[in-house]
Amino acid sequence: MSQKNITTPLFFIVPAVILITIFVIYPILHTLLLSFLSPSGKFVGLRNYFDVLGSKEIINLDRFTSTYPPWGALIHNAVWIAIHLPSSILLGLFFAIILKDVKGASIIKSIVFLGMVMPMIIGGLMAVFLFDKDIGIVNVFLRFIGLRSLANLSWTYWPETALLATILTGIWMWAGFSMIVYSAALATIPREYYEAAEIDGASSLQKFIYITLPLLKAPTQIVVVMSVLYELKIFDIIFAATMGGPGEASTVLALLMYIEGFVAFNFNRAAVLAALLTLLTLPPAIWIAKTAVKRK
Amino acid sequence: MKSSTIIVHIIAWLIAIIWILPIVSIFMVAIRPIGEVLHGWWNFKEFHPTIGNFIEALNHPTTPLGKGLVNSFIIASFSTIIPIFVAALAAYGFARFSFPIKNYLFLFIVVMMAMPQQMVAIPLFQIMINLGLVDTYFGLILVHTAWGLPWIILFLRNFFLTLPVEVEEAARVDGASDFQIFLRIVLPTSLPALLSVTALQFTWVWNDFFLALLILYSPSKLVATQRLVWMKGKYHTPWDTLCAGAVLIMIIPVLIYALFQKYYVRGMVGWVIKG
Numbered sequence: 001m002s003q004k005n006i007t008t009p010l011f012f013i014v015p016a017v018i019l020i021t022i023f024v025i026y027p028i029l030h031t032l033l034l035s036f037l038s039p040s041g042k043f044v045g046l047r048n049y050f051d052v053l054g055s056k057e058i059i060n061l062d063r064f065t066s067t068y069p070p071w072g073a074l075i076h077n078a079v080w081i082a083i084h085l086p087s088s089i090l091l092g093l094f095f096a097i098i099l100k101d102v103k104g105a106s107i108i109k110s111i112v113f114l115g116m117v118m119p120m121i122i123g124g125l126m127a128v129f130l131f132d133k134d135i136g137i138v139n140v141f142l143r144f145i146g147l148r149s150l151a152n153l154s155w156t157y158w159p160e161t162a163l164l165a166t167i168l169t170g171i172w173m174w175a176g177f178s179m180i181v182y183s184a185a186l187a188t189i190p191r192e193y194y195e196a197a198e199i200d201g202a203s204s205l206q207k208f209i210y211i212t213l214p215l216l217k218a219p220t221q222i223v224v225v226m227s228v229l230y231e232l233k234i235f236d237i238i239f240a241a242t243m244g245g246p247g248e249a250s251t252v253l254a255l256l257m258y259i260e261g262f263v264a265f266n267f268n269r270a271a272v273l274a275a276l277l278t279l280l281t282l283p284p285a286i287w288i289a290k291t292a293v294k295r296k
Numbered sequence: 297m298k299s300s301t302i303i304v305h306i307i308a309w310l311i312a313i314i315w316i317l318p319i320v321s322i323f324m325v326a327i328r329p330i331g332e333v334l335h336g337w338w339n340f341k342e343f344h345p346t347i348g349n350f351i352e353a354l355n356h357p358t359t360p361l362g363k364g365l366v367n368s369f370i371i372a373s374f375s376t377i378i379p380i381f382v383a384a385l386a387a388y389g390f391a392r393f394s395f396p397i398k399n400y401l402f403l404f405i406v407v408m409m410a411m412p413q414q415m416v417a418i419p420l421f422q423i424m425i426n427l428g429l430v431d432t433y434f435g436l437i438l439v440h441t442a443w444g445l446p447w448i449i450l451f452l453r454n455f456f457l458t459l460p461v462e463v464e465e466a467a468r469v470d471g472a473s474d475f476q477i478f479l480r481i482v483l484p485t486s487l488p489a490l491l492s493v494t495a496l497q498f499t500w501v502w503n504d505f506f507l508a509l510l511i512l513y514s515p516s517k518l519v520a521t522q523r524l525v526w527m528k529g530k531y532h533t534p535w536d537t538l539c540a541g542a543v544l545i546m547i548i549p550v551l552i553y554a555l556f557q558k559y560y561v562r563g564m565v566g567w568v569i570k571g
Binding site for chain 1: 301304305307308309311312315316317318319321322325333334335336337338382383385386388389390393394395398401402403405406407408409410411412413414415416417418419420421423438439441442443445446449450454474475478499502503504505506509510521524525528533535538539542545546549550552553554557561564565
């Protein structure tokens with residue numbers, strides 16, 4: 001139904017375009033501009049970027065040999081990805097496979113998915129609550145398996161464990177996402193594939209490797225990209241759990257940007273942090289947008 | 297039953313128990329006097345369930361959650377209805393008409409859905425001051441609207457593309473205008489898709505913390521998620537009221553999920569996965 005006149009499509013699209021321009025696109029460009037200016041408004045090129053990237057809050061080279069944070073916000077985001085990405089994806093995949101032929105699977109899936117439904121800010125409080133030395137259920141379990149030294153810590157109050165507590169809570173919240181995506185993908189694989197393989201004498205493992213795995217490639221790409229976006233943008237959990245502490249041991253880029261901008265009022269440094277964060281999210285963002293646009 | 301099937305069932309229910317434990321923890325602390333749970337909610341020597349903690353959270357002296365829940369509800373309602381209508385218009389424009397740079401514009405808008413909100417934070421605050429909308433519900437609703445648009449446009453455009461055009465063409469032959477067709481034919485047939493975006497957008501706005509943090513600061517205007525964080529306190533953590541507050545805030549999104557599960561999941565993964 002292609003129309004020759006342009007006023008009709010404009011009528012439909014313009015309200016949305018105006019709102020997005022004012023509240024999304026213009027502020028993005030303005031932040032980008034701020035990142036190249038000095039506090040007095042002079043253009044300083046990439047100097048702010050070098051300053052920020054060279055500061056201890058972002059990458060703390062002195063502490064790299066240390067076994068626990070702070071290593072700098074950028075590294076903490078990388079640690080988030082390194083732990084949270086594989087753990088949440090593999091757990092989700094495992095759950096999806098286990099629950100495929102289980103009675104009451106929909107109830108169990110709903111339980112796992114609860115973490116996706118609730119506010120991330122509550123996730124942050126849970127990180128404090130679950131790993132508390134007195135009332136934390138995780139520490140009860142640790143005491144039970146004999147890890148007394150860990151069990152007697154309130155995890156979010158110690159640099160050794162604060163970041164890990166938020167990451168583990170993040171895994172609990174986010175595993176439901178990959179589970180749901182993989183469950184949807186597994187449900188679309190026709191049973192005949194497996195039946196045909198059984199007739200040819202294939203084992204369960206062979207069926208998994210030769211039938212299931214290849215068909216999980218597309219959903220895996222999507223889960224990986226969405227998870228990386230989630231891990232890069234992580235904010236609420238840390239804000240509520242530790243505010244980046246103790247002693248910057250659990251800061252991440254998004255939180256540091258907020259602190260620089262709205263607590264310390266270093267707008268230009270905050271703009272650089274936002275721009276760096278955006279630069280990192282851009283490749284996965286473009287990939288997911290292209291994929292989603294192609295689907296009907 | 298084969299033994300392997302039994303093992304699978306045991307593992308499945310173990311997963312369920314482990315995954316629900318954090319929620320049970322919060323719930324148990326929420327419904328019991330703090331004295332009973334100081335050394336762990338798993339001690340049931342004494343067990344006196346009470347709604348006292350909930351009442352305390354709702355009427356909290358510095359950050360009453362009751363008011364916060366009302367504020368969140370007002371903001372989430374408008375921030376759901378407005379963007380859905382605006383996005384549906386745009387989605388229809390993208391799905392049914394052709395115009396120059398359409399595909400680039402569409403991709404550009406969709407990329408915006410994954411942008412970090414930190415990237416707009418400082419200028420957004422300045423815009424709100426200039427428009428006199430800082431610390432107002434309307435300001436926050438506008439921002440939620442703009443940020444909700446990209447994914448709702450994408451979701452609805454993909455849905456509209458699956459609708460048969462013949463019905464719309466027949467209506468056009470009968471003299472209906474494009475807007476009438478959109479309002480009377482397209483929107484009513486898109487009810488499942490509209491339910492998906494309603495469930496998700498409402499939940500996301502309800503759960504939001506960052507945008508509210510940027511725009512609202514008067515104690516009386518704070519939304520529920522903000523109040524929960526301020527309740528935490530810096531040195532002393534009142535777990536009884538906090539857990540009760542967390543349960544109260546969770547009820548709405550959990551109810552939405554329970555009632556609209558099918559639509560919810562479709563909204564969340566339907567635009568990337570078929571099925």
